Amino acid sequence: MFPTIERLTASAYTVPTDEPESDGTLAWDSTTIVVVEARAGGQTGLGYTYTHPSAAGLINSTLADVVTGLGAGDIGAAWQAVVHAARNLGRPGLASAALSAIDVALWDLKARLLGVPLTALLPAFRESVPVYGSGGFTSYSLPTLERQLAGWVADGMTQVKMKVGRDPDQDEDRVRAARAAIGDADLFVDANGAWSRKQALRWADVLAACGVTWLEEPVSSDDLDGLRLLRDRAPAGMDVAAGEYGYDLMYFRRMLDAGAVDCLQADVTRCGGITGFLAVAALCDAHTIDLSAHTAPSVSAHASTGVWHLRHLEYFHDHVRLEHMLFDGALSARDGHLHPDPSRPGLGLQLKTTQAEQFRVA
Ligand SMILES: [Mg+2]
8 A cells, every 4th residue: 555665864954042051951052953754655754853963874874774665654663673773772862863753754754645644643632732832941041031931921821841950049030030920821840850859859849939830850850769759749739740861661661650750751752753652642541640742843743632641742942943944834832732734744844955954964
């Protein structure tokens, strides 16, 4: 029924941020996206991941070979072939990011070959996906922080997230300023693993007084006992969340089995693409825990329509900006939701090749 995959190639683009950015544990001034294009039957499927450009080299030199020649409808077989090929390369990290971009490209390709939107291939739990605005970097001035978060609320979002954990002397003032700027909207914070357990316990009380309802990575996401401690002892009404660094299903199983989170996060461009993301969603269903989609909004929106216990999707400033710069058809939030376009086949994305070329690094 489906033609064979004729060619699969990867390229990478590094785009400067609009100003220097930082969170509790990292600072950066650019974002790299690795784009995969898969060709079959006169159609090109597109997938991507946010990682180091070397993932493009890994795909072009090794992983593309195990996918080329397979049937374009056999996404599971291709997924498994890439997992096996990556076995001795170090599956978590770069290899899983590469796997994710390949998987997304093949889902997009299959939908395009059928002439249907990608969401038509997924369980249809919803037509649109609730989002929260995400940015609020620790590098921002107070006016920039206030303007960004209030802007999302003015655009119809009822939930916004800011970064904390870099400078304890400034965080309380920053959170209070954010709270004042957004009125009744829900305020989320992300410490990116910056705090010790006891620091995080103290901050949970301080943040609760500012009406914070979402505490992300208060301690390292590898400290499952620490996350569980925070989950059990944080004030009522404050959810503990983590999971964005999950690259395989067992990672998420360990996190859920440890009772470490009130809401699990997963990144479709890291956790094995749409195939991996749907598996994580099933784990969440079995644990009666909500799933929140981490960033990459123009792919995550489609994937999230297929998730039963979906909480929301992270509408991340850097990725929203980059996806609109590089892709025709990138999604924009409307009334606090992303709406995958049912009139466009696949993901509905087209790489702006001329515009992208100036940013190409691989
Ligand atoms: Mg985070």
